Amino acid sequence: MAWMFIEKDAKGAWVRDLPIKAGKGQTFWLTKTPANWHPIPHKAPQSVVFGILKFETWGARLEARNEPMTVIPASPQTDTTVGVGASEAYVLQPSSEGYTEVLLLRNGDVLNSSRVPNAHIVLKWRASEVQVNSSETPKGEIPDSEDVSADAEARSNPGADTEDDEDLDQTVTDVQIVASRATPLPSTARTQVIQETPTTNHTNKALSKSFSAAPQKHEDSDDAVPSAEEGAPKDGEDVEMINGKDETPAPSEPVSNRRRHPIVKIDNRKNKRQSPGAEEKEALNLPSRSAKRQKSGDAAEKTEKATPGTAQKAAPKSTAKGKKRQSNITQEATPTPPRSQRGSQNSLTGDYEGNPPRVVFSNSSIKPNSQFIKFLKSKDGAHVDKVDDECNVLCVKEGSLVKTPKLLQSIALGIPIVTDKWLIDSSRAGRLLPLTSYIPSAPTQEKEWNFSFSAIWNTPQNTLFDGYIIHFTPALKNDYATFAEIEQVCKAVGAKKVVSKKPTQKDAENENTIVLAKDETDAEAVDGACFSKDLLTNSILRGAVDLENEEFMFVAKKAGEQSAKKRGRPKK
Incomplete structure (x- = not known):
């Protein structure tokens, strides 16, 4: 059972079925290109998101972002089109600071946005379908005269018509039995599709065309599996089943042990499967994922959203020593929230x-x-x-x-x-x-190092240390496996010069020189304020240089002295 996205044009005509399924607990972010919608099951940049959908079995919760969204309710007696119920359309206002509006959506509701005025999205509930063995007559009646051998086989193999491992989250409705005719019709075995949700009027045409033979006991398992020429999946190929679960065929497994689905024999001579269409080929090329991995991915989406912090305003560049410098990015105080990446x-x-x-x-x-x-x-x-x-x-x-x-x-x-x-x-x-x-996304490290990866992503910082001379003590230089790469990093952030020798007192007092030492016990550090190597790395991650931050500042202690931190750079 899953929710489907159907795209329609401004006149209500069907355009396409988006190859996306949404299950209980999943969250989709609505994005767009100049002409189309794109619901994606992972977090997208805020600038391109104009709606968030959280799905449940009864419906979905819609929250508008960046701009209003129009919701047109579905008509209970007619097909859902853009024109139906237009007078009852509701405009959902976008969320802002201190204001959030959420609308509950049901089967058949239509979504529209001013960003894509000629495209509309319709939510449709598609029930999982279970193919069972049936000898029902064309009128939906059960004949009184059934083949005795067929009855005996059904009694000896009760698991063929029932699913012992049925998912408790799915509800299967009982099949209504109509009284038989006075004169029974000949038994005509065929495959019947029974829907699990009575509110869904969906018929699987593909199955009705492909499966026409009655269930039979298999002596050779190869007879029950269509060949590769007939469009059957190859070994190891991911296939999306009708009931919404991903299954991988295992040829080595005995047919009698496959209790999960009924066994149906296919007449290869009469029901050769046609070549799949363009949409079906595209669906087969996409990788699938097991139900267990799907649940673990859905659980990751339930993590709480990070509260946006106060953005730091960009400060003008300063050449004075001991001042705070920022790059041309806007730094968020909170880390980037975790995102569920389900590439498969x-x-x-x-x-x-x-x-x-x-x-x-x-x-x-x-x-x-x-x-x-x-x-x-x-x-x-x-x-x-x-x-x-x-x-x-x-x-x-x-x-x-x-x-x-x-x-x-x-x-x-x-x-x-x-x-x-x-x-x-x-x-x-x-x-x-x-x-x-x-x-x-590394929420733990973003919180520990006090930076946001999304804030610095794809944003150059080549002027972060512009005009500074970065001076490494020999002890700190030896800590790096390849110091040449560190020099390249310093030049990439705009450092005027990179020096690796014992600093002098003059170097420490130069307001355009930053002395980096190994630690407080570094014997080659000068008597003055020094910085740890984390000043360079964390400044790049945060997009800002703060020479007044005590987090990286220390005073190299002399023999017999206790270490002491300074609260600022020495003044002249």
Whole structure:
């Protein structure tokens, strides 16, 4: 059982069925292109979102964002079109600070937005369908005279017509039995589609055309499975079943053990399956996901939303030592909320835009000789080793962030950073997907390091340390495996010069010099305010340089002295 999205034009004519299913507890963000709607099952940038849908079995909750949305209720007796119930249309106002309005939607309601005036979205409830064995006559009657052998087989195999492992969340309605005729008709076995939800008037035409033979006992399991020439799925291929669950066929499993679904024999000579249409081919090419993984992905969406904090206003550039400097980005006080990235299930629309991707990998799970690199090269992309002007994408592993030089240099240059799932999902979809759907999220580290990844994503910071000389003590330099990469990071954020030698008192008093030392016990640090190496990395992550922050400042202690923190830079 699932909710479907149906797109109609301004006159109420059907346009297309979007290849997206929404189940209980799922959340969809409504985005748009100049001509189409795009409901996506993961969080999208706020600037392109104009509605959020939270689905339940009884309906959905709609919240408007950025602009009003029009909701036209469905007519209970006629087909749902844009013209029906137009006089009862309700305008849902967008949420703002201190104001939130939520509207409950039901089956058949129509959504419209001024952003896409010629396209409308209709919510339709599609019930899961269970194919059962039946010898019902054309009039829906059960004949009195049934074949004795068929009755004996049904009694000996009661599990063929029932599902012992039925999902308790799904409700199956009883089949009404009509009294038989006085003169029984000949027994004509055929396949009947029974709907689990009585309110849905949907007939599976594909099954009625494909399955016409009566259930029979199989002596050879190959007889019950259509061949690959007839459009049957191959081994290992993900197939989306009628009941909304993803199943993978297992040829080695005995037919008698498949109790989950009834066994139906297909007459290959009379019911050869036609070639799938364009929409069906596209659906088969998209990867599927098991029910267990789907539940775990839905649970991730139930995490609480992060409350937007007060944005810091950009301050003008200052050359005075000890002043706070910010880049040209707006920093949010709260971390980026976690997003559910289901690359194997997403039916993402849209394609990658921009120059052919030249991808650098940092702390990535993708190997250089993997099939994903071969796919990247087939799309005119390239795998490069260094972050430079020609690099335009950085891939990192999902999960916790690692402050690698490549990551920091990419942030400084404004290079888009995505997770490995972007390339993995693109390979499975057969095309390069948009980068914005795969922005990394590390809520724990964003809170710990006090930064927001979405605020600095794809925003250059090449003037963050403009005019400063960054001075590393020899002890701190030895802590880096490759100091040349650290020099590249400093130059990427605009440092005037990078020095790695023992600083003098004159260096410490120079207001345009920042002395970075290993720690308070660094014997090569001068008698004055020094900073830890985290000043460089965290300033890049936050998009701001604050030389008054005691978080990174310390005074190197002399022999026999206790360490002491200063509250500011020395004044002349």
